[in-house]
Amino acid sequence: MEAAEKANVSTPLIKRLDLSKGDKFDTMLQGVLDVANLPDPIGKVTFANKLDEGLDLYRVTCPIGVLLVIFESRPEVIANITALAIKSANAVILKGGKESFHSFAAISRLVGEALSGTEIPPGAVQLIESRQEVSDLLKQDRYIDLVIPRGSNELVRSIKSNTKIPVLGHADGLCSVYVHGDADVDMAVRIVIDSKTNYAAACNAAEGLLVQRCALKSHLPSLAKALIDAGVSLKVTPEIGEALKEAGVAGTGSATIMSAEEKDFETEFLSFTIAVAAVEEVDEAIKHINAHSSKHTDSIVTASKEIADKFLNGVDSSGVFWNASTRFSDGFRYGFGTEVGISTSKIHARGPVGLEGLTCYQYQLRGSGQVAADYVGAGGKKEFKHEQLDM
Amino acid sequence: MEAAEKANVSTPLIKRLDLSKGDKFDTMLQGVLDVANLPDPIGKVTFANKLDEGLDLYRVTCPIGVLLVIFESRPEVIANITALAIKSANAVILKGGKESFHSFAAISRLVGEALSGTEIPPGAVQLIESRQEVSDLLKQDRYIDLVIPRGSNELVRSIKSNTKIPVLGHADGLCSVYVHGDADVDMAVRIVIDSKTNYAAACNAAEGLLVQRCALKSHLPSLAKALIDAGVSLKVTPEIGEALKEAGVAGTGSATIMSAEEKDFETEFLSFTIAVAAVEEVDEAIKHINAHSSKHTDSIVTASKEIADKFLNGVDSSGVFWNASTRFSDGFRYGFGTEVGISTSKIHARGPVGLEGLTCYQYQLRGSGQVAADYVGAGGKKEFKHEQLDM
Numbered sequence: 093m094e095a096a097e098k099a100n101v102s103t104p105l106i107k108r109l110d111l112s113k114g115d116k117f118d119t120m121l122q123g124v125l126d127v128a129n130l131p132d133p134i135g136k137v138t139f140a141n142k143l144d145e146g147l148d149l150y151r152v153t154c155p156i157g158v159l160l161v162i163f164e165s166r167p168e169v170i171a172n173i174t175a176l177a178i179k180s181a182n183a184v185i186l187k188g189g190k191e192s193f194h195s196f197a198a199i200s201r202l203v204g205e206a207l208s209g210t211e212i213p214p215g216a217v218q219l220i221e222s223r224q225e226v227s228d229l230l231k232q233d234r235y236i237d238l239v240i241p242r243g244s245n246e247l248v249r250s251i252k253s254n255t256k257i258p259v260l261g262h263a264d265g266l267c268s269v270y271v272h273g274d275a276d277v278d279m280a281v282r283i284v285i286d287s288k289t290n291y292a293a294a295c296n297a298a299e300g301l302l303v304q305r306c307a308l309k310s311h312l313p314s315l316a317k318a319l320i321d322a323g324v325s326l327k328v329t330p331e332i333g334e335a336l337k338e339a340g341v342a343g344t345g346s347a348t349i350m351s352a353e354e355k356d357f358e359t360e361f362l363s364f365t366i367a368v369a370a371v372e373e374v375d376e377a378i379k380h381i382n383a384h385s386s387k388h389t390d391s392i393v394t395a396s397k398e399i400a401d402k403f404l405n406g407v408d409s410s411g412v413f414w415n416a417s418t419r420f421s422d423g424f425r426y427g428f429g430t431e432v433g434i435s436t437s438k439i440h441a442r443g444p445v446g447l448e449g450l451t452c453y454q455y456q457l458r459g460s461g462q463v464a465a466d467y468v469g470a471g472g473k474k475e476f477k478h479e480q481l482d483m
Numbered sequence: 484m485e486a487a488e489k490a491n492v493s494t495p496l497i498k499r500l501d502l503s504k505g506d507k508f509d510t511m512l513q514g515v516l517d518v519a520n521l522p523d524p525i526g527k528v529t530f531a532n533k534l535d536e537g538l539d540l541y542r543v544t545c546p547i548g549v550l551l552v553i554f555e556s557r558p559e560v561i562a563n564i565t566a567l568a569i570k571s572a573n574a575v576i577l578k579g580g581k582e583s584f585h586s587f588a589a590i591s592r593l594v595g596e597a598l599s600g601t602e603i604p605p606g607a608v609q610l611i612e613s614r615q616e617v618s619d620l621l622k623q624d625r626y627i628d629l630v631i632p633r634g635s636n637e638l639v640r641s642i643k644s645n646t647k648i649p650v651l652g653h654a655d656g657l658c659s660v661y662v663h664g665d666a667d668v669d670m671a672v673r674i675v676i677d678s679k680t681n682y683a684a685a686c687n688a689a690e691g692l693l694v695q696r697c698a699l700k701s702h703l704p705s706l707a708k709a710l711i712d713a714g715v716s717l718k719v720t721p722e723i724g725e726a727l728k729e730a731g732v733a734g735t736g737s738a739t740i741m742s743a744e745e746k747d748f749e750t751e752f753l754s755f756t757i758a759v760a761a762v763e764e765v766d767e768a769i770k771h772i773n774a775h776s777s778k779h780t781d782s783i784v785t786a787s788k789e790i791a792d793k794f795l796n797g798v799d800s801s802g803v804f805w806n807a808s809t810r811f812s813d814g815f816r817y818g819f820g821t822e823v824g825i826s827t828s829k830i831h832a833r834g835p836v837g838l839e840g841l842t843c844y845q846y847q848l849r850g851s852g853q854v855a856a857d858y859v860g861a862g863g864k865k866e867f868k869h870e871q872l873d874m
């Protein structure tokens with residue numbers, strides 16, 4: 093603590109770093125126990141097929157291998173990630189924010205001591221300290237199987253462009269809410285306010301609001317007033333600006349109404365600002381979102397199941413919500429217990445990633461001396477049975 | 484044909500390019516019909532969780548998006564890949580081997596005509612011609628979601644190092660067979676011969692043979708004789724060379740016995756050559772394979788389930804086989820109907836990849852106006868129910 097104060101670390105950061113503050117330590121401990129209590133993700137048979145008599149194929153979940161996890165400076169994170177890695181039988185190399193290095197080193201030493209009494213090799217969990225080590229390790233695509241960067245967009249982007257190792261994570265959280273003309277106004281207001289203001293710095297907070305053109309009189313004024321009352325500034329298209337002027341809605345205090353530029357619809361404000369535009373129909377909303385969003389989470393508010401289905405099937409994001417806040421996009425809320433991160437990739441795991449995202453699978457074939465040459469396609473006459481086996 | 488002959492294309496290649504040869508056209512047609520008859524891979528609910536009353540979460544399979552597929556010159560391949568892409572609702576950009584460009588263009592025109600009578604936009608399947616186009620497209624990681632290179636190791640390697648887009652495929656097929664001391668000798672011989680000689684140019688052919696040290700007298704001579712009789716050259720460690728000399732096994736004709744260098748255990752011969760070494764125990768076999776193989780497919784021959792389980796759980800390859808030829812590692816043999824390719828990656832799809840590998844999923848949340856702020860963890864008191872829903 094004193095060292096942190098001397099090093100001119102800001103007070104809110106010091107608070108975040110102090111593990112003895114409030115119930116932080118107990119929460120950390122509970123997090124580890126929660127992971128320990130999750131079902132074992134390894135060795136599960138997810139597909140089984142009898143190829144022939146005495147020739148059975150099983151798809152079995154297994155660890156990915158060696159993970160490189162780069163994370164922020166909250167000291168409790170190292171305990172959670174270590175627990176997840178051990179539970180999923182992966183080896184992990186950890187690099188945390190430099191402000192907490194001494195806490196990390198102490199926790200890491202304890203982890204090593206605890207592991208020494210088990211069958212897990214002590215080298216399965218390793219802590220590194222410097223950025224140079226990270227950049228050296230990013231070159232080791234033969235030995236490291238997955239990189240998980242948690243932290244700023246810049247960090248994630250820089251890692252993605254500096255490695256051939258697959259990266260699990262998300263650089264941006266550009267989420268939107270689309271309010272259809274038939275939406276209940278109060279419901280739309282609640283969802284938009286929660287999506288924007290519940291935790292504006294989160295990746296699942298809304299950065300854009302789309303309103304159906306036919307709702308510019310019926311819905312837009314209430315939405316805009318509620319946002320301004322909550323302290324949110326609006327960046328609006330000329331059409332929205334005009335509609336607000338007609339409805340007599342104006343900014344107050346720090347919550348202003350400004351003209352939006354094109355880039356505002358691709359900006360992650362992470363603050364009390366939202367970009368607002370009108371669209372003619374749900375199709376245009378889908379098109380706008382697919383063109384501008386980061387494929388994280390987008391929500392529609394509508395009374396119509398048909399319109400909702402169109403939106404849910406048309407929007408190419410990891411989370412597509414109907415009549416719910418974008419803020420529900422989260423591993424804990426989804427019921428995964430804990431999350432490794434949120435992925436906006438469309439390969440491997442997508443959306444909030446739990447333990448399952450730290451596993452892959454292998455095909456185990458259990459035979460009794462069979463050779464391919466006896467079967468059709470490889471020179472022989474025998475036909476495969478291909479009967480699904482009971483798992 | 485005449486153009487091909489004029490362009491000095493080799494006769495075996497001309498045969499492979501000629502779609503009117505034998506039953507090639509009918510096989511191609513059947514392949515397309517087979518894909519059409521596969522179950523629809525899109526829109527399947529793979530996880531469903533009631534977060535709260537009227538707040539239901541569904542994980543639903545969806546297409547990946549835009550695929551870039553680079554493939555060899557066999558003209559039937561374009562029909563198969565197009566069928567797979569359409570079936571999985573992905574858009575696809577196709578680049579085939581230049582020798583078949585005119586066939587590809589003709590098939591592609593027919594695909595376009597067929598699609599024009601459907602709801603599928605004609606641009607969903609596009610053919611490109613030049614390498615320059617490929618290298619331009621490899622930079623479009625914002626618009627292309629997955630690259631699938633099929634072809635030579637050099638092609639796959641060069642693509643992997645020239646794009647940020649995820650790549651599904653395999654550069655190497657370095658497979659091994661390990662013969663444990665308790666193996667039935669005849670079974671071991673059949674499996675080794677099939678793994679090596681059934682189709683030596685395939686990625687699932689064995690390139691390495693490991694024999695337990697205690698079996699150098701009981702098993703090795705039969706294995707070596709059978710290989711040499713089948714025309715296979717052996718590259719052997721000094722220990723193996725010594726054992727063969729003692730047993731009086733020598734090369735004949737083109738099937739020679741040579742000293743192995745370290746690099747022979749990491750060489751994909753793709754021909755009638757195999758590298759042979761002795762290991763003390765199954766643990767050493769596992770270590771050797773994990774250090775040298777390309778994580779494709781490795782097989783153990785043993786009478787012991789316990790030893791087999793150790794091998795299957797210890798070898799980090801996409802296929803781990805017990806008492807079966809490595810040649811079974813194949814989408815058709817696994818019962819997937821058809822395969823897009825074989826992946827040695829541990830992220831996304833692994834091993835032979837069927838239609839499933841061309842899908843991802845999104846989380847659809849269907850609510851009734853819920854906001855996060857009402858729930859624990861985001862400022863409220865409501866608890867999540869997290870009850871698994873019937874799918």
